Amino acid sequence: xxxxxxxxxxxxxxxxxxxxxxxxxxxxxxxxxxxxxxxxxxxxxxxxxxxxxxxxxxxxxxxxxxxxxxxxxxxxxxxxxxxxxxxxxxxxxxxxxxxxxxxxxxxxxxxxxxxxxxxxxxxxxxxxxxxxxxxxxxxxxxxxxxxxxxxxxxxxxxxxxxxxxxxxxxxxxxxxxxxxxxxxxxxxxxxxxxxxxxxxxxxxxxxxxxxxxxxxxxxxxxxxxxxxxxxxxxxxxxxxxxxxxxxxxxxxxxxxxxxxxxxxxxxxxxxxxxxxxxxxxxxxxxxxxxxxxxxxxxxxxxxxxxxxxxxxxxxxxxxxxxxxxxxxxxxxxxxxxxxxxxxxxxxxxxxxxxxxxxxxxxxxxxxxxxxxxxxxx
Amino acid sequence: xxxxxxxxxxxxxxxxxxxxxxxxxxxxxxxxxxxxxxxxxxxxxxxxxxxxxxxxxxxxxxxxxxxxxxxxxxxxxxxxxxxxxxxxxxxxxxxxxxxxxxxxxxxxxxxxxxxxxxxxxxxxxxxxxxxxxxxxxxxxxxxxxxxxxxxxxxxxxxxxxxxxxxxxxxxxxxxxxxxxxxxxxxxxxxxxxxxxxxxxxxxxxxxxxxxxxxxxxxxxxxxxxxxxxxxxxxxxxxxxxxxxxxxxxxxxxxxxxxxxxxxxxxxxxxxxxxxxxxxxxxxxxxxxxxxxxxxxxxxxxxxxxxxxxxxxxxxxxxxxxxxxxxxxxxxxxxxxx
Numbered sequence: 001x002x003x004x005x006x007x008x009x010x011x012x013x014x015x016x017x018x019x020x021x022x023x024x025x026x027x028x029x030x031x032x033x034x035x036x037x038x039x040x041x042x043x044x045x046x047x048x049x050x051x052x053x054x055x056x057x058x059x060x061x062x063x064x065x066x067x068x069x070x071x072x073x074x075x076x077x078x079x080x081x082x083x084x085x086x087x088x089x090x091x092x093x094x095x096x097x098x099x100x101x102x103x104x105x106x107x108x109x110x111x112x113x114x115x116x117x118x119x120x121x122x123x124x125x126x127x128x129x130x131x132x133x134x135x136x137x138x139x140x141x142x143x144x145x146x147x148x149x150x151x152x153x154x155x156x157x158x159x160x161x162x163x164x165x166x167x168x169x170x171x172x173x174x175x176x177x178x179x180x181x182x183x184x185x186x187x188x189x190x191x192x193x194x195x196x197x198x199x200x201x202x203x204x205x206x207x208x209x210x211x212x213x214x215x216x217x218x219x220x221x222x223x224x225x226x227x228x229x230x231x232x233x234x235x236x237x238x239x240x241x242x243x244x245x246x247x248x249x250x251x252x253x254x255x256x257x258x259x260x261x262x263x264x265x266x267x268x269x270x271x272x273x274x275x276x277x278x279x280x281x282x283x284x285x286x287x288x289x290x291x292x293x294x295x296x297x298x299x300x301x302x303x304x305x306x307x308x309x310x311x312x313x314x315x316x317x318x319x320x321x322x323x324x325x326x327x328x329x330x331x332x333x334x335x336x337x338x339x340x341x342x343x344x345x346x347x348x349x350x351x352x353x354x355x356x357x358x359x360x361x362x363x364x365x366x367x368x369x370x371x372x373x374x375x376x377x
Numbered sequence: 378x379x380x381x382x383x384x385x386x387x388x389x390x391x392x393x394x395x396x397x398x399x400x401x402x403x404x405x406x407x408x409x410x411x412x413x414x415x416x417x418x419x420x421x422x423x424x425x426x427x428x429x430x431x432x433x434x435x436x437x438x439x440x441x442x443x444x445x446x447x448x449x450x451x452x453x454x455x456x457x458x459x460x461x462x463x464x465x466x467x468x469x470x471x472x473x474x475x476x477x478x479x480x481x482x483x484x485x486x487x488x489x490x491x492x493x494x495x496x497x498x499x500x501x502x503x504x505x506x507x508x509x510x511x512x513x514x515x516x517x518x519x520x521x522x523x524x525x526x527x528x529x530x531x532x533x534x535x536x537x538x539x540x541x542x543x544x545x546x547x548x549x550x551x552x553x554x555x556x557x558x559x560x561x562x563x564x565x566x567x568x569x570x571x572x573x574x575x576x577x578x579x580x581x582x583x584x585x586x587x588x589x590x591x592x593x594x595x596x597x598x599x600x601x602x603x604x605x606x607x608x609x610x611x612x613x614x615x616x617x618x619x620x621x622x623x624x625x626x627x628x629x630x631x632x633x634x635x636x637x638x639x640x641x642x643x644x645x646x647x648x649x650x651x652x653x654x655x656x657x658x659x660x661x662x663x664x665x666x667x668x669x670x671x672x673x674x675x676x677x678x679x680x681x682x683x684x685x686x687x688x689x690x691x692x693x694x695x696x697x698x699x700x701x702x703x704x705x706x707x708x709x710x711x712x713x714x
Binding site for chain 2: 053072073074077078080081082084086087088089090091092093098104105107109110111112
């Protein structure tokens with residue numbers, strides 16, 4: 001299928017100074033293209049150029065088979081709607097009025113709304129679930145409600161493409177989710193194309209059909225979320241040095257505490273994760289084990305532990321792993337056990353627990369935190 | 378629009394029209410010669426009676442001038458507030474009236490000393506040139522300074538400079554007409570002729586209609602430039618048109634009545650608080666009517682308060698207009714906290 005909007009050898013920038021050169025991206029109808037990348041990399045500049053708010057320095061933007069620079073304002077306004085980061089001043093306007101401004105390209109000389117226009121506005125408000133506050137003054141509603149209404153405004157412009165610049169910034173998680181749900185619904189039911197920039201990698205990964213990575217004033221990579229969201233690549237794209245990013249879960253972990261481990265955590269099936277993070281927060285280096293690499297605990301333990309004893313997925317830990325764990329326990333001088341029930345596959349962990357008990361090395365987390373704090377004082 | 382809004386709309390316009398009607402009659406009625414209402418009606422419809430000359434040649438042209446010019450000022454203020462997205466912009470505060478005054482004085486003195494009379498359109502043209510000159514400076518400031526207070530300070534300073542040069546020129550010009558010029562440079566609706574009224578109508582009415590037809594792009598522009606452009610407004614052309622319209626309107630006022638303060642700033646705010654809307658479709662005609670009512674009231678006071686001595690119109694408009702500006706600033710301060 002043909003791209004609905006695409007850029008050809010596009011160069012963008014401000015005041016004639018090129019910022020990003022030779023941009024080649026495109027999106028089809030019914031798809032979401034998301035721009036990700038560090039702050040200041042030029043995502044907004046690309047978006048502003050694509051919606052003709054900025055002069056193109058070279059190349060073209062082709063929308064529905066035609067260059068946008070050849071279109072009249074009116075033609076473009078019937079095809080393309082925007083939700084930008086600029087705060088809109090809507091003094092003495094109700095939310096309904098703001099949404100209704102989306103009908104602008106379709107109204108007559110004086111901008112009077114027909115009854116059909118009103119229906120379309122009402123429908124757009126229903127679509128974003130904003131009926132309850134449609135009559136309120138626009139200045140008095142929350143940021144989350146505001147973004148939704150701006151999306152409703154874009155919807156009632158009946159566009160074929162919507163461009164959004166960081167639509168979820170400043171929203172709480174509930175509103176982020178709801179906004180993107182509505183967006184996805186619009187893409188599905190109206191077959192529109194969406195180009196947007198997002199800061200939330202986890203959301204970008206889940207909602208996008210195509211992802212464009214912008215970094216250091218160039219388009220670094222384009223592809224499906226599966227191709228883009230890999231631990232190493234995201235680390236590199238954002239220059240993450242002080243922690244780690246788990247691309248599968250879209251979660252960030254802080255960097256591990258350096259130093260020799262002070263305790264050994266017996267974990268598994270997610271039971272260890274809260275403790276790993278608590279230890280990291282308290283600045284206590286730790287060792288973890290024995291984990292199968294398909295264990296829920298494994299990614300976090302790998303990101304945060306100083307030493308980790310693990311075995312390949314679905315393998316039962318062998319004596320080698322157990323011996324290494326015992327050695328670590330010796331050097332740590334304390335053990336915390338998060339596991340309640342032991343089964344066939346983690347007999348070795350049960351053995352480790354027994355070993356720790358026999359040498360009275362087993363402690364509760366609180367005791368450990370206390371003793372570390374005491375030592376510091 | 379909801380029912381409540383519609384009711385407010387009707388009451389607002391009815392109130393303004395009623396006030397206009399009453400003030401027109403009152404203005405004819407009051408003055409050094411007191412003319413009762415029944416006689417006014419008789420004079421208006423039959424043009425007979427002993428006071429026909431006073432009503433027909435003195436008071437009526439003055440009233441119609443105040444009506445047109447007051448409307449023009451308020452409209453110009455509304456356009457400037459829209460353009461600069463600044464609630465206390467206005468032709469006087471931004472120094473546009475003073476710029477018009479300066480070039481107008483220079484032109485008058487220049488032509489008078491050469492023995493050439495300047496027609497009404499010539500006066501408007503000179504005032505327009507001056508208005509554009511000041512506007513150029515204000516625009517230059519607005520490009521540099523994003524803060525609304527800086528724009529206003531810049532405008533006020535431009536106004537002072539222009540006034541200073543005007544005073545300088547007027548002081549050293551040696552002509553009998555200087556007395557008139559001095560009187561005019563303070564601002565007054567007195568001495569209007571029917572010819573003047575004809576010319577100002579020819580300028581103001583088309584400008585009013587044109588502004589009304591611009592309601593749609595103005596409403597888009599109120600959301601901000603980015604959205605307006607996306608809605609299909611050609612921002613460059615639109616901004617130029619807005620500048621030209623507001624300059625023509627305030628130039629026309631200055632050419633006939635001199636610089637009049639605070640009408641342009643205060644009236645749009647009074648209208649906003651009556652109609653509770655920012656919709657240009659309502660604001661444009663309402664501001665025009667409001668400006669007319671405001672100026673008729675102020676002129677009435679200027680003429681009659683210390684009769685037979687006449688006050689300058691600006692001293693009256695300032696008394697009513699300046700508090701409005703202060704209120705607006707205080708209210709905005711509260712909103713932004």
